[in-house]
Amino acid sequence: MLIKTFGSAVQGVSAYTITIEVNVSPGTKYFLVGLPDNAVKESEQRIESALKQYNYKIPRQKIVINMAPADIRKEGSAYDLTIAMGILAASGQINPDRVGQYMIMGELSLDGSLRPIKGVLPIAIQARKEGFKGIILPAQNAKEAAIVNSLDVIGVQNILEAIEFLDGRREIEPLLVDTRDIFNNAVDIYAADFADVQGQENIKRALEIAAAGGHNVIMIGPPGAGKTMLAKRLPSILPPLSMHEALETTKIHSVAGKLGEAASLLTTRPYRSPHHTISDVALVGGGGNPQPGEISLAHNGVLFLDELPEFKRTVLEVMRQPLEERRVTISRAKTSIDFPANFMLIASMNPCPCGYYNHPDKECVCGPGIVQRYLNKVSGPLLDRIDLHVEVTPVTFDEMTATRKSEDSVFVRERVVKARALQTERFKEIPSVHSNAMMQPQMVKEICQINDAGRTLLKTAMERLGLSARAYDRILKVSRTIADLAGSESIKIEHLAEAIQYRSLDREGWAG
Known part of the structure; x- marks a missing residue:
């Protein structure tokens, strides 16, 4: 007797039906x-x-099992339940009768219980797209799949529950999740807040500008000055995730298996901080079956690289x-996969x-x-993609013990959101650009125009401070963001003056 059941394979951040x-016949x-692959072949014993x-x-x-399409490699143990049914x-x-109505996925333990699988959210989206009545999967993954509406999500603890459900001997209520309610109740709740940071007002200002324009930042300062503490609090002043961004980010973490059992939807911007011993594949993604790397896991959030010169040059x-294209392409002999990578880079050294x-x-x-040799570990082309260079100085005793409360992240975020709204309106006709940091050189010339006084100031600064040519566009972009924070239609001389001071590493002789 020939029967067809349906599973799914994940490629990149999308799924396709398997x-x-x-066919069971005499023999x-x-x-x-x-x-x-070997994991699928071993399913017989499980x-x-x-x-x-x-x-x-x-x-x-005689049992013949064909996994179609037959020209695509099937990997992992998630097909155990599909094959068993x-x-x-x-x-x-x-x-x-009911077997073909559901997409079925799950890894079996030897005792019949089910283990959670990766990539459930894109699989559920594909199941709804192809008109399946529902999806049967491990109970640990049910909450994640239930984000997708108009799809019956049947979570089962073991293979017996799946058997009895498909045989019509057991009723299992589909799990229902109010995605909007989860999103609205948990969006933008962060444990860390700018109010925790005493002093460092100039660094907070620089990070506010970075958040408002989507600019990359590098912080240079001695140990214990608060670089890591400030970086951890940056997501708390970024604009709240939209529902579309939340789903997009959740899909990436689902594919990578980074969602916890209790999690269903990511409602805060991700913050990733890999150790400096990370490999280039772990950072950008890859492997035999390409998986998202740290830069994709930081999509719509922050990637923090602490002790930047300690990272390997190749990484x-x-x-x-x-950083330039906001996505990463992983190419293999038979396939090429795109992972989104629109993140803010915050580095410290x-x-x-x-x-x-x-x-x-x-x-x-x-x-x-020695100082110059140490700084040269970070290449010029990489620094070229970092808009703000900020010098961090140690906090004084008086600042640490001050009783005056620092400004909460929520107030800083309000200013950032207003500045981003101006940019959304400015770039509404250009789908690929959403913030000032994403402007191309031709757009900088059109949008970041300055008057004669500003031009004279910028020329003087570049000559006296020895600023490089690459600093020119960066200063104009940052000054446009500063003007947006001030609610100004034009870039004024004070906006340019503030932007110029955020180019420390471009100054000739900075390192002696």
């Missing part, structure tokens, strides 16, 4: 075809053990294209190996040329 054709042997727990069995007949229906052990260089160059109190012990 048809499992099971012997078990054949699994359709380009399965299925056999799981079925025995509940007095079902794999029939001792196909075998039971094809051998007459359960009623086959930093692979970020250059994603010590000014020298000992950490105390330019320190107001402690003396730097690094020899001549």
